[in-house]
Amino acid sequence: MDHEDTYIIKGTKEYTKLNIAFFLAGFTIFSVLYSVQPLMPYFVDIYGISETRASLVLSSSTVALALAMLVYGALSEVIGRRKIMIFSVISVSLFALVMPFVHNFDVLVFLRLVQGVCLAGLPAIAMAFISEEVSPVSQASAIGIYISGNAFGGAFGRIFTNYVSSLYGLENGLLAISILSVIATVLFVVMLPPSRHFVKVELNVRELLGAYKDHLMNRALLQPFMLGLLLMGGNIALFNYISFELINNYGIKAQYVSFLYLLFLLGIISSMTIGRVSNQFGIFNSLEYNLLLFIGGALITLVPSVTVKVIGLGLTIFGFFGGHSMASSMVGHRARDHRAQATSLYLLFYYTGTSLGGTVGGIFYSHMHWPGVVILAVVFMICALLILFNMKHVKNTPF
Template identity: 40%
Template sequence: MEKLQQGTTAFRRANFALFAGGFITFSILYDVQPLLPIFTKEFDVTAATGSLTLSVTTFTLAISMLFISSISEAWGRKPIMSVSLLLSSLIVIITAFSPTFSSLLGFRILQGIVLAGLPAIAMAYLGEEVDPKSLGIAMGIYISGNSIGGMAGRIITGSITDLFSWRVAMGSIGIISLILSLWFCFHLPNSRYFSPKPLKLKTLSKSLIGHLKDPALLCLFCIAFILMGSFVTLYNYIGFELLAPPYHLSQTIVGWIFIVYLTGTFSSTWMGRLSDSLGRKKVLWICLIIMAAGAVVTLAVPLVLKIMGIAVFTFGFFGAHSIASSWVGRRARTAKAQASSLYLFFYYSGSSIAGTAGGFFFSNFGWKGVIGFILCLLLLAFPLSLKLSSVTGNPVQAAN
């Protein structure tokens, strides 16, 4: 049997299904982000504390993915992804009824555990089922689903919150996600190249350690931490900036600013395709420079320039993430799910740690402090990129 190739019906079905899965995951994950200023007022907490509604989810997501990816090596890819999406949709509906900030955090912690099923496995599924020549574009399409989902989640919650309340907005996200989850279950092709392995924790531990011993993969993991840490920090606190003087924007308008995510939809696919022809190393460097440039532009006071800076930053981020994530799938020769889960563990750890730490810089130094923090993170990515480009030879083989 041939692997899924671009232009075939099976390839389109797989990509549309995973696009929907990414949409669900990221709309649920980030639907609270435009609500952070509301949480700080309604529950009387600081900006950094309010950001925990996102950080605790990404943190439990990061940890859970390490275990779920290992379980998928024994139980299969599609069943776990399907259950994850269905349960996540139900939990977000329940979260809308949270009576206190503590209960809200509790549901968001549970949400992170359940959400882990799709992102922990999707990249491994693509790496196994898609022909290597089509992997770049396939990964780009999946990540574009992530970007549109993240954008839609923010826009929907921002708009509906202005009309009704944040609770109605979150419940709406849950209903939409439930419908798409059912569509995912019926349309994703079953795995054809997956070979189940007995669930042996000792062997799986060796597999994870083996990936961490590969210098190229370790560089990619650290870059993932930096990319997501920078990205979430900017989006966590831009709402506070735009709701305050001199802008005084409404919650709806702030939510619609996330439409700049569309630049990520384009860049993830385009940069993925470009990396297939020009080389991943060069295009990754370009994306990091684009992110830094966009961050600097957001320091401008005029609203148009600030939004342009956010768009440029987003364009660079999704391009870099598309390249780095597909690189992990190619570099890992065995236990691909574990390699993907480690990448995402670092990725979401960056979201949790840097995203919350950014609240300290915003509270003490304002928006300039946030951008200074982001630029420091991005500067760390350049030596990692140089190290990555110098790594040669075969990767360290993880134990099976």
């Protein structure tokens, strides 16, 4: 049989099964990862801890995820991508089932950290699996469906878990999302097609470490890495602590605050339109517009009106996703070799931004309340603008 005949083609049953499998996998990973973000006020009340410490339930997972992604890509070349993805999704769901029954905050943070290591297995290699097994002409739509599962999972996990928790308690909220993740995991394992084109290669640790070192020493790559960190740091700082602001100072009930995370669906629109915008205005100008849009949106949230705050946060979402899309695309253009490792490093910086923004944002919120969080987010974006200014005026890149 011709090698080309073994590729999965759009319009076939196997293609449909693959799309459903990856949508569910992305849903599972990111719904579980971000389900705790709106729950931080509950952790503060139940455990009597500070907002900064409460943020560890998210930042512990994201920093572990970021570091683990550097390893999974290389391991998948030896062990096989399908095995690692199945391990990742199953282990994440099992940890999610345990979380509702943990009543010690330090233990919970530790389990979230270990869960973060498991979480990394899917996003680190999902696109590589699709690229190997799906016909080239059908890959774009398959990857798009996988990414939409990520976005939907992140929004759904935040909203659903917070809403159930507000009605039936924190434990039941966590249990509800874990049950859904188990169901999605079973369907993922059943529907995921076999790997037909995987070719095992020997793991060369020296070459791998050398690639990471070269990328980190390359200013043309370090600049978009830092942009990803700053964008994510600003975004997480705002959305980690807006729940405290609305509940404590505006009397908004927790179940209604959860719907604020529907704003993340605007990111899908921003990501889809940014390509046309950058083609028209240029990638540097478009990135500058998105950073300024983020700053403007953040400053608008200082107005003492819930409606105006929501509008401002919506603008920051547009700026964040647009900026993230362009910064990540820069990495692919600028990396002349070992592009998979360059992408992994970008994601390392990106998810480190989650931990940085979440933790430092808690310190600013504790001392200056919401204006402090806004100041932090704006400072992050100003730093990003300074990096962008350097990129525009120092010709060391293909752009």
